[in-house]
Amino acid sequence: MTIKELPEEERPREKLISLGASALSDTELLAILLRTGYKGTHVLTLAAQLIQRFKSLDGLLSATPTQLKALRGLGNAKATELSAILEICQRVLSEKLSEQSAINSPDATCRYLQLHFRGRHREEFACLFLDTRNRVLALETLFQGTLDAAPVYPREVVKRALELNAAAVIVSHNHPSGDPQPSQADIRITETLKKALALLDIRLLDHIIIGKGETLSLVEQGLM
Template identity: 40%
Template sequence: MRRPNSFQEPQLPLMDPAPAVPAMMAPVAGRVPSYIKDHRKRLRDRFMSGGAAAMPDYEMLELVLFRAIPRADVKPLARALMDRFGDFNRVLSADPERLKEVAGIGDSVITDLKIVEAAAHRMARSRVIDRPVMSGWDAVIDYCHTSMAHRETEQFRVFYLDRKNILIADEEQARGTVDHVPVYPREVVKRALELNASALILVHNHPSGDPSPSEADIAMTAQIETAAQVLGLTLHDHIIVGKSRELSLRAEGFI
C-alpha cells in the first residue's frame, strides 16, 4: 500500500505590523470615557468662569484641540506641542510643516490652530484699521505684537496712513530668514504713492526675541526716510517687534 504524499501548507509572506497609533489619538469604541468627558467639562467651566487668565498655556491648547480630536485625551498632545514650540502663541503661529512633525498632529488639528491664529489677528487688526493711528498707539503696538512677535522668520510690513493719520492699508512687503529680510525702499514709497498715502510706519520682527536694531535696520530706515521726504511723505516710526517687547526707532533717536 502506497503512503500518501506528505502535504505542507504554503508559507505566506510576512507582513509588516501596522504602525502604532499614538495613545493620545487612539479611537475610543462606543461613548467617550467618563473621565475624559469630566475633564473637558471642568476645563470649559473654568474657562467660562475665569477666562484665559485662569488657564495655563497647555490647557488653552487642550480647549482648542477638543474640537479636532473629540474622543481622546489630548493633554499629552498639548504638552508635546508646548515642549516643541515653547508657548501657546508660538504653537498657533508655527509653520504647518513643523506642526506635522509632532506625533498626533494631522490636518484637522492644524486647521483649527490656524483658525484661532487668524481670528486673533483679525480682532487685533479691527482695533487699528480705518482709525486714527497716533491717538491709538497702544492698539497699534498690540496688533504688531499679536501678528508678528511669535513668527520664526523675519517679516517686514508697512502701515500706510492718510492725511488724518488713519490707517488705510497694512501690507506685508517682504519675508525673510531667521535673521534677515530684504527691503527695497523704492518699492515702499512707490506703494505709498499708489495708495495716495501721506505717512507710513515701518514694522518688522526679530525672531531672536531681542528687538534691538541692527546696523542694517538703522541704515534701511534712513534710506526709506530720505526717499519719503523727497516725495513729501512722513515716516512716523519704525517698530521692531521682539518676543516680549517692542522698540521704537523714533523713541531711540534714529528717526
C-alpha cells in the same frame, strides 16, 4: 483619558460654563479644543505639552499645520482643526486692530505689526501707510529676504506711498533671530527713507523692529 472622565469640578468645560472663560488657564482652554489626549496621556497633559513645546500660546499661534501634525497626540484631523482655530483667532485679532479709527499709540502699532509678522521665519520689510488722521490705509510687505536680511529700496516705498496718497508711514521689519536691537544698516536705511519721504511731504513716524515677543521703536530709542 478624556475630559469627561475627570471629576466634574476638574472638567474645563464645566468650569467654563459655571465661572466663565476667563477663569480657565491656558492649558484648560486648549484642552477644551483638543477634547482628547492619547493613550496613556490625559488631554490636559497634552495641552500642557503643546504650550511648553511652543513656549506660550503666542508661539502656538505661530505654528504651521506641518509642525502640529508632527507632534504625538495630534493626528491629521485634530491638527487641521487646531490650525483652523488658530487662524481664526489671528484674523479676529487683526480685524479688531485694523478697525480702529486711528493708530494713535505705540502699543497699538506694535500689536498690529506683531500680528502681521507672526510666524514669519525670514526677514521681511513692511510699511504701514496712514492718512492725515493716522488711520490705516494699508499694511503691506514690500520686501522679503533671508533669515537675517531683507533688501530695502526707498524708491519703491515712496512710490507706494504716493499711490495710496499716504500722509505718513511707519516702517517695520522682523528679526527672526528674536533680538530686536537695530543694526547700523537698520539705522542708515531709516534715515534714507525719512529724507526721501520728506521730499514729498510724507512723514516717517517710526521704524519698529519685531523680535520674538519683543518690539523696539527707533523713535523711542532716540535713533531717528
